[in-house]
Amino acid sequence: MLLPALAGLVLFQFAPIVVGLLNSLQSFNPFTHRASGWVGLNNFVEVLAEPSFHWAVLITMVYVVLILAITIPLALGLATLLNSRRPGTTFVRAAVLGALAASEAVTALVWNQMYDASTGLLNALLVTLHLPAQPFLIDANHAVVSIVVMTVWKDVGLAMLMFLAGLQSVPGSVYEAAALDGASTWKVFQRITLPLLRPSVILVMFIATVGATRLVTPILILTQGGPGGSTTNMALYSYNQAFSFNSPGHAAASVVCMMLLLVALTGGQALLLRRRGGK
């Protein structure tokens, strides 16, 4: 009964990880793409010397930080709204879930139309409001923010659901007790809701970190990693090394670096949060 699952996982999960590790230590014939010998850590030395790789590492972290910084408060706000069961919240829930279900690539194509610098809908709106038009996908800083905004729009629903589950697990009697003591809404949120949501916050941070590290499709569609490589993160860097620059060794080395960074980021978060929780 386990055989199909194990075969699938071994072939398409474990084998790629092993192949990636092995390839990162090999050199390749540039024409046949066959491994042509062991080169130790040479691929890593070369990749780590590349300024474009340094930028990719930096921009990977920028995506993670920005996406976390926007997703967590927004998701918490939306979850609090849904938890209030006020009239109209079912509409919000449907809209957020709709964005989450829609194809990432296809919605990126639509956002690409909205972001268009000369005749895009967002700039039409800005000009109508007598604000200056923005080079959404043309300027490096704008492009990073544009990609982040689209990604948050698409994925905030998952974090919202995690927070909602956390909020619903808080017993109502806790709030009744706080209300009897005359605590303000903000105090209740700060002193009762937030501490009780700790497990949800840890979960959301973890999921959003993995999600932000693996970000590729919106970047490919909105900017192709440009302008001038400024929006290329590690995932897209390895994709380019493999499929555009014909260098499987560098691609594999950057894949290994990306996995190490992911482990470091999530592991670091876990340690940090556990230590603060133990206090």
Next chain:
Amino acid sequence: MSNAPMLNEQQGRRGTSLMWPAICVLIGLLFFFPILWAALMSFKSTPAIIAERFPLTWKSVVPTSPTFENYVTLFTSIGFGRSLLNTMIASIGQVSASVVVATLAGYAFARLPFPGRDLLFALILSTAFVPLETILVPLYNVARALGLTSTYPALFLPFVANPFSIYLMRQSFAEIPVELDDAAHIDGASRWRVFWRIALPNVKPALATLVLIQFIWSWNNYLWPLVIIQNPNMQIAQVSLAALKSIPNFPMDGPLFAGATILTVPLVLLAIVLQRYYVRGLMTSGIR
């Protein structure tokens, strides 16, 4: 208690009863907007889209003279039908194969005692921490070595053994009381019969969840088909559509919106109508 404070309270309630629905509608429309706008634009000719988009007027978001020409162009001269068929083949393959694989594995992990079971289960769950994008390049090398390049199975085989789905099924089978199995065994039923007649009917909601979430995931594929399918006739619609984005001097905005509408609106409606199952699937995948 006097009348005055009660009246105030009622007025206050009426005030919020108008304010919150308005805020909710606004937030909801913001989230629906990109998909809604694409659907509206799909009924507008490409020249009209470009001419009326800038500066912003009501015409920028409404089809002034509705037309089906984008859909006609999409299916006649662009050949979107074939791509859509490919998407459906990949989707049916992914859903059916992953349901079979996850159900069998889930049952084994929930009910069959064998040495090293918990360790193996933990090992399978650990693969959930490695998203496709991080192993894309080596996965491509493995699939190429297996001769899967530009084949239909390549579109879905890597997603068939999915740790979330196995986890979901294991939890669901584990919730069935063991006494039910025991009673059937005493009556002389074989293990296969117990699985088929007792276990499966008891996990129908989980199966519905699994079908829905795998279906939605399969329509979200883009990067993997982009690299593994090199024959344009076998490419899925999500990838083919992106090619319409950048045809120099030949704007395809209308057909692009029509394709985006076909690929998102039914899926979004499905997720909303079946959100009970969708949310359950998401929460399981979130537990990782």
